[in-house]
Amino acid sequence: MGLLEGKNALVFGLANDKSIAWGITQAFKREGANIGISYAGEILERRVKPLAEKIDCKWVEECDVTKDDQIAAVAEKAAKHFGKIDILVHSIAYAGREELSRPFHETSREGFRVAMDVSVYSFVALTHAFLPLLNPNASVMSMTYHGSVKVAPHYNVMGVAKAALESSTRYLAYDLGAQKIRVNAISAGPIRTLAAAGVGKFRDMYKHFADVAPLRENVTIEDVGNSAVFLASDLSSHITGEVLYVDSGFNIMGVQIGEEAKE
Ligand code: NAD
Numbered sequence: 001m002g003l004l005e006g007k008n009a010l011v012f013g014l015a016n017d018k019s020i021a022w023g024i025t026q027a028f029k030r031e032g033a034n035i036g037i038s039y040a041g042e043i044l045e046r047r048v049k050p051l052a053e054k055i056d057c058k059w060v061e062e063c064d065v066t067k068d069d070q071i072a073a074v075a076e077k078a079a080k081h082f083g084k085i086d087i088l089v090h091s092i093a094y095a096g097r098e099e100l101s102r103p104f105h106e107t108s109r110e111g112f113r114v115a116m117d118v119s120v121y122s123f124v125a126l127t128h129a130f131l132p133l134l135n136p137n138a139s140v141m142s143m144t145y146h147g148s149v150k151v152a153p154h155y156n157v158m159g160v161a162k163a164a165l166e167s168s169t170r171y172l173a174y175d176l177g178a179q180k181i182r183v184n185a186i187s188a189g190p191i192r193t194l195a196a197a198g199v200g201k202f203r204d205m206y207k208h209f210a211d212v213a214p215l216r217e218n219v220t221i222e223d224v225g226n227s228a229v230f231l232a233s234d235l236s237s238h239i240t241g242e243v244l245y246v247d248s249g250f251n252i253m254g255v256q257i258g259e260e261a262k263e
Contacts, residue, residue, distance in 0.1 A: 002032025003233040008082040009033040012063070012126065013091030013143075015040070016047045018193045020143055021091040023221025024228040028087070029055045031229050036082065038063045038074055040092075065092060065122035075129040085133045087232040090126055090142040093195055094118040095158045101200035104156040112157055119161040120168060127172050127183070136180040139232045142169060143224075144185045144243060146251050154200035166243050173241030182240040184231050189219040189247035212256040214249035 009028045014021040014037050021037075028035055036059035039048040045062070052060040059081050063074040078085060095115035099107055123142050134140070147155035148162035166185055173183040190196060190206045199205070210218045227246045230236050245251050 002030065003229055003235065004028055004087070005032035007033045007086035007232070008036070008084065009087035009089070009232065010036040010038065010078060010082075010085055010130070011089045011091065012038045012065070013040075013089070014038075014048050014051065015044055015194050017051060018191075018221070019091065020188060020191060020193060020221050020224050021089065022051060023223075023225035024089055024091065025051075025055060025057075025225075027222070027225030027229045028232065029057075031233070033087065033232075034082070035059075036061070036078060040064055065126065066117055068125065071122075071125055071129045075133065078130070079133055082133070084135045085130055086135050086138050088126065088130050088134070088138070088140045089228065089232075090123045090140075092118065092122055093143070093158065093161070095156075095161070095198070097198050099157045100154055100198055107157045112160075115157045115161045116164060119158065120164045123165060124168055124172065127176070131176070131181075134176075134179070134181050137234065137237070138181045139236070140172065140176070140181065140183045141228065141231050142185045144169075144187045145190075146187055146245070146247065148187075150251075152205065154202075154205075158199070169243070170241045177240060182231075182236070184236075184240060185243045186224060186227055186231065187243050187245045187247060187251070188224050189213065189250055191219060191221060191224070193221075208256075208258075209248075209250055211258045212250065212253060213247065214252065217248050219246055219248055 011025050035057045038061050063070045096111045099111040144162045147159035169185045196202050
């Protein structure tokens, strides 16, 4: 029997088969969850629908998370289709490309606002909208990155947004704890996705990571999916408000030296 047998899981943030949300969706499916998928907008529909069909997912709904009416509408549709929800995944982020290439001090007011709205507030708003549908023992999670606590050159406003997302995770965990609902974040190492392509010099960061991480390997969407299964399942009961690193151990390093200097 799968670890998520009989659980209803909603995954927000599927763009294509490179998305972390796809790694999570596939892992949830493997473990027996009933899955619903939400995506940003019409442009993505032709990529997302075939993926949904692959896993026999019948609930595929559009939702731009910057729009309160769309969040309310998607929650209503989920209530009609699923009744109750056990797992809610937020795998969404956005910042303008220019904010992720120029120096951080040049971040525009609007660029800062948009990054925080799409990447942070939407997590709070979704959790709030779905709260009436969440079963006791439900698990809510978001995706973050180590640029929240340490400087990752070019990550800029997204690092600030991830710090706010991790803090929001803790405040939500406190609020929802009384209802025995858990809220956690997964901090993934760099993965080549659409969102990552917007980060200046991502390719260099990706290579450096595998050179210096204790496990000497990049992480995959499958790795994140498997950890998401753990956080979604009853195996992680009593873990809440945490940031779980899935990063080959990269974050433990104080001094980073490349492979050639290790001998
Ligand atoms: P992705 O581009 O596949 O996913 C990002 C998703 O955000 C897309 O599906 C996009 O449509 C969605 N999105 C953007 N604006 C939206 C809006 N207004 N409404 C609804 N959805 C919207 O890239 P990904 O790397 O899979 O990103 C998923 C999450 O993982 C993000 O939070 C990202 O910051 C985080 N993350 C990524 C990495 C990495 O290296 N790829 C590392 C750590 C954390």
